[in-house]
Amino acid sequence: MVERTPLKYLAAEKNDYLNVNVSGFYSLSEVKKMYTEILEIAVNKKLTKLFIDVCQVQGKITMLERYYFGEFAALEAIRFKGLGLNKISIAFYGIEPIIDPDRFGEIVARNRGLNVKVTTDIDEAFRFLGEQ
Numbered sequence: 297m298v299e300r301t302p303l304k305y306l307a308a309e310k311n312d313y314l315n316v317n318v319s320g321f322y323s324l325s326e327v328k329k330m331y332t333e334i335l336e337i338a339v340n341k342k343l344t345k346l347f348i349d350v351c352q353v354q355g356k357i358t359m360l361e362r363y364y365f366g367e368f369a370a371l372e373a374i375r376f377k378g379l380g381l382n383k384i385s386i387a388f389y390g391i392e393p394i395i396d397p398d399r400f401g402e403i404v405a406r407n408r409g410l411n412v413k414v415t416t417d418i419d420e421a422f423r424f425l426g427e428q
Contacts, residue, residue: 303353305330307337313345313425314338322355322394328368335376335384344383345425350390362396366404373410387421388414 303320316334320326338346373384388395388402395416396402402414413424422428 309341313347314343316348318350319352322353322357324361339379339381346386348388350394353394362401363404366401370405370408370410385425386412387424389418389421
């Protein structure tokens with residue numbers, strides 16, 4: 297039996313962005329909680345760019361979960377505007393299948409106003425953030 301380690305993350309300020317490394321087994325409820333905590337860190341550190349590395353995340357994500365998280369990510373970012381995070385850019389970097397080849401979650405989040413890039417190309421992620 298494969299052990300399903302809970303999600304955990306390590307966040308550190310680098311240059312002018314927040315670098316977040318996530319590992320463990322995917323759970324929508326844990327991802328939502330973690331995302332909110334990461335936004336809180338960004339507000340406290342006055343950082344508007346997030347690089348979130350999900351290469352070490354395991355598990356399966358359904359299309360419906362991708363929809364729910366994309367919607368949540370955008371709405372939560374809007375909520376944080378009232379807390380001082382007036383502008384935000386987020387790059388999610390990882391590997392398939394955690395990163396959806398069709399980028400459905402990214403489309404959902406972008407349609408709701410979130411400036412986000414979901415990619416399997418680390419250079420693309422940093423270009424998106426303006427961190428070349």
